[in-house]
Amino acid sequence: MLNLQEPRRQSRKSILLYVFKNIRGLIGVALYSTFGARALDNWWVVLSLYAIVALLLLVSPLLNYYFFTFHVKADELIIQKGVLNKERKAIPLERIQSVNINQNLIQRLLQIVSVEVETAGSKAKELEIPGLDRSFAESFKNLLQDKAKIKQQQANEEVAITDDEDVSHETPSKPAAANELLTLDIIDLLKVGITQNHLRSGGIALGVTVGFWYNIKDFVEQFYGNVFEGFEWEEIAGYATLSLFVLGVLAFSIFSVLVSMVLVINKYYGYKLQRQGNYLEIEMGLLQRKEIKIPIEKVQILEFHTNPLRRLLNYNTARMFQAQSGSAAITSAEVPACTPAMVTFLQELIFEQPALKDPEQINSFPLSHARLTFYFISIPLLTAVAVAAYYSLYVLSAIALLLYVFLLYKSYRDGAATRILSDDHLVVMQSGWLFHTVRMVPIYKMQAVEKWRSIFLVRRKQIHFNLHTAAGTRGLRYFGENEVIALKNKLNNQVLLSQRYWM
Amino acid sequence: MTNEQLFPVDLPAVEDSFFEKHPKRFLNKKLISRFIYFVPLFIGAVVFTVLVDDMPYKWIAFPVLIVLLGLSLFFAYKEYFVRGYVLRELDITYRHGWIFHYETTVPFNRIQHTEIKDGPIDRLFNLCELEIYTAGGSSSDLNLSGLDPDDAHRLKEFISKKTAAHA
Numbered sequence: 001m002l003n004l005q006e007p008r009r010q011s012r013k014s015i016l017l018y019v020f021k022n023i024r025g026l027i028g029v030a031l032y033s034t035f036g037a038r039a040l041d042n043w044w045v046v047l048s049l050y051a052i053v054a055l056l057l058l059v060s061p062l063l064n065y066y067f068f069t070f071h072v073k074a075d076e077l078i079i080q081k082g083v084l085n086k087e088r089k090a091i092p093l094e095r096i097q098s099v100n101i102n103q104n105l106i107q108r109l110l111q112i113v114s115v116e117v118e119t120a121g122s123k124a125k126e127l128e129i130p131g132l133d134r135s136f137a138e139s140f141k142n143l144l145q146d147k148a149k150i151k152q153q154q155a156n157e158e159v160a161i162t163d164d165e166d167v168s169h170e171t172p173s174k175p176a177a178a179n180e181l182l183t184l185d186i187i188d189l190l191k192v193g194i195t196q197n198h199l200r201s202g203g204i205a206l207g208v209t210v211g212f213w214y215n216i217k218d219f220v221e222q223f224y225g226n227v228f229e230g231f232e233w234e235e236i237a238g239y240a241t242l243s244l245f246v247l248g249v250l251a252f253s254i255f256s257v258l259v260s261m262v263l264v265i266n267k268y269y270g271y272k273l274q275r276q277g278n279y280l281e282i283e284m285g286l287l288q289r290k291e292i293k294i295p296i297e298k299v300q301i302l303e304f305h306t307n308p309l310r311r312l313l314n315y316n317t318a319r320m321f322q323a324q325s326g327s328a329a330i331t332s333a334e335v336p337a338c339t340p341a342m343v344t345f346l347q348e349l350i351f352e353q354p355a356l357k358d359p360e361q362i363n364s365f366p367l368s369h370a371r372l373t374f375y376f377i378s379i380p381l382l383t384a385v386a387v388a389a390y391y392s393l394y395v396l397s398a399i400a401l402l403l404y405v406f407l408l409y410k411s412y413r414d415g416a417a418t419r420i421l422s423d424d425h426l427v428v429m430q431s432g433w434l435f436h437t438v439r440m441v442p443i444y445k446m447q448a449v450e451k452w453r454s455i456f457l458v459r460r461k462q463i464h465f466n467l468h469t470a471a472g473t474r475g476l477r478y479f480g481e482n483e484v485i486a487l488k489n490k491l492n493n494q495v496l497l498s499q500r501y502w503m
Numbered sequence: 504m505t506n507e508q509l510f511p512v513d514l515p516a517v518e519d520s521f522f523e524k525h526p527k528r529f530l531n532k533k534l535i536s537r538f539i540y541f542v543p544l545f546i547g548a549v550v551f552t553v554l555v556d557d558m559p560y561k562w563i564a565f566p567v568l569i570v571l572l573g574l575s576l577f578f579a580y581k582e583y584f585v586r587g588y589v590l591r592e593l594d595i596t597y598r599h600g601w602i603f604h605y606e607t608t609v610p611f612n613r614i615q616h617t618e619i620k621d622g623p624i625d626r627l628f629n630l631c632e633l634e635i636y637t638a639g640g641s642s643s644d645l646n647l648s649g650l651d652p653d654d655a656h657r658l659k660e661f662i663s664k665k666t667a668a669h670a
Contacts, residue, residue, distance in 0.1 A: 323638060424511075446613075447609065447610075447613040447637045447638065447643045448607050448608060448609040448610075448613065448637060448643035448645075449607070449608050450605060450606065450607040450608070450643075451605075451606050452600075452603060452604060452605040452606065453603075453604055454602060454603050454604075455601065455602050455603075455604070468607075468637070468642050468643030470637075470638040472642060473642040473643070485516065485518055486516075488517070488608065489514075489516040489517060489518075490511060490512075492517070492594060492608045492610065493511035493512075493514040494511045495610045495612070495613065496511075496514065496593045496594060496610050496612070497509055497511055497514075498612075502613070503638055
């Protein structure tokens, strides 16, 4: 058993971690100031400035280390930090949702890990202890989780005594035997990588490249002069032939595929999903190793995403969402390469119910989806068609026209695939034609139901539907008014009568 | 004390209930505060026309601003009449918005806490705002602006009592 009564510091190696962090900042400063300081004649001023900055950067890690303490006192985890700005954070143990262990590249070199405590309303980075020894972190994590569990059970029992209705208890924690559910080897990873949404990863990569280029542009121009002198956009338009276009597309797709492979392998390398008692544990990552631990009963929303390529392999990506606060990044855990068997297994595990029993189904109006797209894309795309035709670039014109027709057709099909299924326990929202998405929310975990519409839908008697849970809002559009009213009242009334704890 | 078994199907629909309106002075407050938003813009436009000489059509800012002000007042006016809340035994429903109309129902057993706020213009009109918070982010929080302070306190009291029973 760990002794956490007294405030204690992190592993000594965390000093090095802070040093590394500062060095990263220092490189940026150095780069900018060398180029900026060339104007200055007296170099020793610059040098002494450097010395001061370097000294500060070496001293601050020591101070950071010295003043960062944590301990558990009276059922609260207390984290104290800061040199000038003292901070003291107290987290009641029963509020802890999950405890994650992360390890980035530097931490791996130093053989330390960071422990991140998640609560329903916190920014993740705030409750982080960045430098702990591996074995200590493990037992710390288990200790926190056991204590949190005990507190919660006590709270539940108090509720149960005062309630006269039949409260469905959470089952007491089973013997903690790790139960391996899914591991991905390199072949699986390649499969996942090749079926990524390449368009998106290509786009992201392009964005990063352009952003990086704008950052270093000034330096490059200073040394090499203007690389693009005499480069005009009109010439590009003049060269726009079919072969050039095809070549561009080809280059972009190869580039995108490569990028998504690298991203996937980096993210999911050594992926392992296992069940330990009432928790799901996920380990993954190459450069930045992540260990995520989620209490099963805290999963609010379960989503399955797939795309046309992945459907060929029968793979889904599952996402589990826990309660979050508005400002924090969404706390979700991913399970890539979910086979159909895995999909049903996860459903059963999380919702204690494999499938819907005689579900009621309401369908969206596909034409309304297409109409919305028509309003949004008509002006830009039809203008593009006309402009390209005016400059006799008929190929571009045809491409824009095809894109226009395709987008309209796609939104029609998307609308046709949009529907809400519900029974007495579960709501399932399906949407997407090519990128199929299934979202599942158990009814007792809902916080609010909402219907909304724009004024243009009143005459058509159509309305949108939103579900609010502690893990965020999910909604679908364009349903019949009466159907949504019935659904909203049905769901709300179920929540009213539900006695289960939902968070 | 009765303890009859309840079935979700038997509970009434929200749509059957009567939606409580906000006090009439809330409309006045809305209109006036919208008007106040436009004062700095008008001052800016006046300063612009006085300072800049050599620009044709420099007065164009005025009709544009007047049209915008008119629209803004019109929206605020229309919006007042679709705003309202229903308080039932176990939940609260709020609807608002004219162009985009929302109707949200939050059960008392999902409410975390409530809060009463008022700003200077609110106080001038003897109004205040009741915020109802749920867990996890702001997406399902209700914001009942423009209530009579007495009503707001009564509502808050009622909701807190109901919430405490579920906590």
